[in-house]
Amino acid sequence: MRSSHRTIALGLVxxxxxxxxxxxxxSTDSGGGDRPARIAIVVSTLNNPWFVVLADTARDRAKExxxxxxxxxxxNDTARETSHFENIIAAGYRAILFNPTDSDGSIANxxxxxxxxxxxxxxxxxxxxxxxxxxxxLSDSYSGCVELGQYFxxxxxxxxxxxxxxxxxxxxxxxxxxxxxxSVVDRYLGLKMVxxxxxxxxxxxxxxxxxxxxxxxxxxxxxxxxxDAMAMGAYQALAAAGKDQQVKVFGFDGADDVVRLIAEGxxxxxxxxxxxxxxxxxxxxxxxxxxGRREFEQKIxxxxxxxxxxxxxxxxxxxxxxxxxx
Amino acid sequence: xxxxxxxxxxxxATGIVLWWFPPFRIVSLDERQSAQQAxxxxxAEFVEDFWSTxxxxxxxxxxxxxxxxxxxxxxxxxxxxxxxxxxxxxxxALYVFRxxxxxxxxxxNTIGVSLADGVEAxxxxxxxxxxxxxxxIFGNTVRDATGLIKPSDFARSQQFNDISTELNRxxxxxxxxxxxxxxxxxxxxxxxxxxxxxxxxxxxxxxxVIPLEVKIEPQSAx
Numbered sequence: 001m002r003s004s005h006r007t008i009a010l011g012l013v014x015x016x017x018x019x020x021x022x023x024x025x026x027s028t029d030s031g032g033g034d035r036p037a038r039i040a041i042v043v044s045t046l047n048n049p050w051f052v053v054l055a056d057t058a059r060d061r062a063k064e065x066x067x068x069x070x071x072x073x074x075x076n077d078t079a080r081e082t083s084h085f086e087n088i089i090a091a092g093y094r095a096i097l098f099n100p101t102d103s104d105g106s107i108a109n110x111x112x113x114x115x116x117x118x119x120x121x122x123x124x125x126x127x128x129x130x131x132x133x134x135x136x137x138l139s140d141s142y143s144g145c146v147e148l149g150q151y152f153x154x155x156x157x158x159x160x161x162x163x164x165x166x167x168x169x170x171x172x173x174x175x176x177x178x179x180x181x182x183s184v185v186d187r188y189l190g191l192k193m194v195x196x197x198x199x200x201x202x203x204x205x206x207x208x209x210x211x212x213x214x215x216x217x218x219x220x221x222x223x224x225x226x227x228d229a230m231a232m233g234a235y236q237a238l239a240a241a242g243k244d245q246q247v248k249v250f251g252f253d254g255a256d257d258v259v260r261l262i263a264e265g266x267x268x269x270x271x272x273x274x275x276x277x278x279x280x281x282x283x284x285x286x287x288x289x290x291x292g293r294r295e296f297e298q299k300i301x302x303x304x305x306x307x308x309x310x311x312x313x314x315x316x317x318x319x320x321x322x323x324x325x326x
Numbered sequence: 327x328x329x330x331x332x333x334x335x336x337x338x339a340t341g342i343v344l345w346w347f348p349p350f351r352i353v354s355l356d357e358r359q360s361a362q363q364a365x366x367x368x369x370a371e372f373v374e375d376f377w378s379t380x381x382x383x384x385x386x387x388x389x390x391x392x393x394x395x396x397x398x399x400x401x402x403x404x405x406x407x408x409x410x411x412x413x414x415x416x417x418x419a420l421y422v423f424r425x426x427x428x429x430x431x432x433x434x435n436t437i438g439v440s441l442a443d444g445v446e447a448x449x450x451x452x453x454x455x456x457x458x459x460x461x462x463i464f465g466n467t468v469r470d471a472t473g474l475i476k477p478s479d480f481a482r483s484q485q486f487n488d489i490s491t492e493l494n495r496x497x498x499x500x501x502x503x504x505x506x507x508x509x510x511x512x513x514x515x516x517x518x519x520x521x522x523x524x525x526x527x528x529x530x531x532x533x534x535v536i537p538l539e540v541k542i543e544p545q546s547a548x
Contacts (some may be wrong), residue, residue, distance in 0.1 A: 011520075128482045138477075140414060142487040146465045175484050183491050186466050262346060298478035301414035303525065 005293060019320050037094040037312040038068045039286055042084050044101045044125065046073040048201065050253050051099065053318050054124060054275040058097045061283035067094075076168065076200070085109040088163070089116045094222060095280070095286035102170040103128045119289045121282040124275065126172045135285055135296035137278045141173045142273035144252065144304025145180030151269050151306055152185060152250055158230045159190030160221035161274040165211055165234060167201040167226040174198075177226045177252055183222075199230050206233025214241050228270055235267060252295035254307060254318060263312045272305040275318050360464055369488035376475070376489070377496050384472050385518040385539055391425030392441050397530050406523075411473045413466075416525050418483060422469040422538075424518040429511055429542075430454050435461030436534065437509045439517070446505035448511070458519060458537045460502050461511075463494040501537050514543040 039062045043055040062069035072083035072088070078101050079102050088096060089112065096113055100106035110120045110132040124137035130136075156162065164181070165180025168173035181185045186193050196219045199206035206225065210233060214220075223238070225231040238244040244266065251258045254272030261267040285296060307315050314321055389409055391538035397405035403538040404417070406412070428445050431438030438454025445452045469475065469490045480486040513514075519535035 109467075126483055130478055130481045137415075138483070140417070142483065142490075143417075144464055150464060172483055176487060179484060179487055179491075183487075183494075187462050274416070279416065299476075299480075299483070301417065301477055303414065303416035303418075 007074050016230070020287060036066055036068050037071065038092070039095045039097060039283070040070055040072060040084075040088040040093040041097045042072045042074060042081060042088070043099045044074050044081075045076045046071075047075070048203075048227075049257075050126060050228065050255050050273075050275060050318070054099060054279050056287055057276045057279035058123065058283050060278045062097070062286065063267060065283060065287045067287070076101055078102050078109075079118040081106060082109055082112075085112055089118055093118065094290055097123055097282045097286060098133070099123050100125045100127050102168075103172040105170060107132055119286065121285050121289075122283045123278050124173070126272070128172065130298045133298070134283075135298060135300065137281050137285070137300045137302060139173065139273040139278065140301035140304050141176040141252070141271075141273075142180040142183075143301070144273070144306070145177045146184055147304075148185050148224075148250060148252065148269060149181040149184030149307045151308060152181070152222065153188055155192070155248055155268055156191070156222045158188045161192050161194050161217065161219065162224060163210070163217065163234075164196040164220040165206055165209060165223065165225045165230045166196065166198045167230070169198055171201075174201075174226055181224055196258075199225075199233065201227045201229060203229040203236075206230035206262055207237050210234040210237035211240070214243065218243075220247055222250065222268075224250045226252055228253035228258040231258055231267060231270065235261065252304075254305075254315065256316065256318065259307060259312060259315055262307060263310055265309060269306060269308045272304055272307045272315055272319070274304075277319070278302050282285075342509060345536065346414045366481075367485045367488075369492045373492035373496060375491060378491070380474050381472055381493075382539065384474060385422065385424065388422045388518050389422040391423040391456065391517075391519075393428075394421055394423040395441075395533060398523060398533065399531060402523060411471070412525070413470045413476065417470075418522040419523050420467060420473075420520065420526045422518070422520045424516075425434045425538075426514065426516045428452075429513050429515055431511055432509050432511060433462075435459065435507060438532065439515060454532045456519075456521075456532050457534045458505060458517060458540070459534055460506050460537075463497050463502070463536055465494075465522075466490045467520050468493045468497055468538070471522070497536060497538065501540060504530065505537055505540050507540070508542040516541040 021274045041055050041058045043051050046052055059069040059071055071086040081101050096118055100122060103126055107127050107129045113120045114132055119134040122133045124135055124139050126138050127133060166178055195213045197209050221269060223234045225234055228251040231249050232323055235244060235249050238247050248268045250268055251270040254270055258267055258270050394409045397409060406419040408512055412419055412422050427439040427441040429437055430440045431454055436457040437460055439456055439458060440452045441455045477486055517537055518539040520538045521533050521535045523529040
């Protein structure tokens with residue numbers, strides 16, 4: 001009797017799990033049998049306008065190409081990301097356009113999709129494997145920050161004290177941006193980094209972190225931020241402390257609010273990434289894969305432009321104004 | 327029956343919780359080994375071998391500087407297609423070329439070279455055709471210009487980027503130091519170098535070139 005209870009209980013757990021899966025599938029995509037193939041867009045966070053642009057562009061391009069497209073927000077949580085992948089695979093999506101949360105932690109999810117025959121195209125962020133994703137279309141963060149680092153030295157001078165606000169610790173873009181910047185700035189021994197802290201690519205966190213750093217180091221000359229959301233947070237903290245005229249702020253992304261502040265002379269420079277180019281390319285690759293193409297370059301770096309007050313008029317709306325990158 | 331329903335309810339709830347928040351994750355051995363290999367990557371060792379066994383031998387086939395510079399000046403798009411290469415989407419056009427000429431200027435971070443024959447070798451008399459860089463070298467031009475390695479060869483982009491840092495150090499310590507030591511206005515020079523021209527923009531002339539190999543003619547005895 002106990003044994004039969006156990007069997008029934010296990011059956012119920014399985015049924016519950018399957019029901020969870022199928023209900024998730026239904027909540028993201030419903031329709032008849034002859035509906036278009038579905039493409040999933042899994043994005044690390046939608047709590048940052050840059051990633052909203054990335055996700056929306058990928059979704060819109062997939063729709064233009066004739067697919068149903070759904071955006072899933074991982075909220076910077078790899079466990080949530082894993083659940084999304086499980087649900088997407090179970091629900092029969094045909095391809096995944098993927099902005100990973102963690103360069104190492106996200107590999108297993110991509111492998112899971114690969115084993116299920118679902119191609120994954122990484123956008124902007126890399127996974128540390130070149131045999132899992134079908135292709136990875138990545139911002140060339142390192143090159144962008146080399147250029148930004150050279151401009152930093154031009155603007156701050158060969159002597160000064162600065163702060164670095166880093167992004168998510170597990171993300172390769174954090175390392176590549178920091179690496180590119182330091183490959184230049186560290187060659188100038190008069191430039192001293194007085195604090196280096198992570199603010200998780202988050203504006204509110206950057207505001208708090210910068211505020212606290214300013215208590216200990218009120219006499220800094222510059223702040224290098226690994227993304228524009230943090231540059232906005234740092235600028236806000238500096239403005240509140242009355243130091244926004246004295247401290248030069250550098251960002252990275254090319255977010256619209258930072259481009260506007262560069263034009264106003266409040267932020268010195270940013271690296272313009274091209275989220276729309278990356279997202280569109282990923283959607284087009286997925287379309288080509290579904291139509292039979294199988295050979296893709298594994299890693300495709302996408303250029304980053306230095307945006308300063310001198311050339312800011314050429315940029316806006318997350319790309320070059322009126323250019324093919326918009 | 328009531329007890330059974332209670333047990334089933336608890337099990338279902340536990341199952342759902344475990345489904346959404348798994349207490350552990352299974353990582354494949356391949357993945358773990360790839361992470362271990364990545365941790366072992368030594369960019370300096372890689373570059374030492376790459377520089378002598380791949381990069382330097384490849385320079386033998388570099389096109390003539392006069393042809394490449396003329397093409398860049400006349401039609402950047404055609405020059406890119408004929409002589410250049412690029413990495414990824416929208417990246418700069420990268421060139422490798424070789425030539426011989428006369429040193430016509432020596433500045434803090436550049437050495438000007440004229441490719442013309444019989445130039446007047448006094449300071450300021452001849453405009454250089456190109457500037458060999460002698461300051462700090464940054465970026466990926468040296469790594470990417472030959473096309474011998476590409477991003478897809480590496481599981482981690484940091485490894486690929488570390489190669490740039492090391493290659494730039496090799497250029498500074500083995501090529502630029504020699505160039506700075508021997509450069510004098512009027513001396514003949516043979517060189518192979520690499521340069522980049524941003525995508526969609528006209529090249530700034532004289533073009534700045536990173537030297538990869540240089541040979542300066544010994545000063546003749548007076």
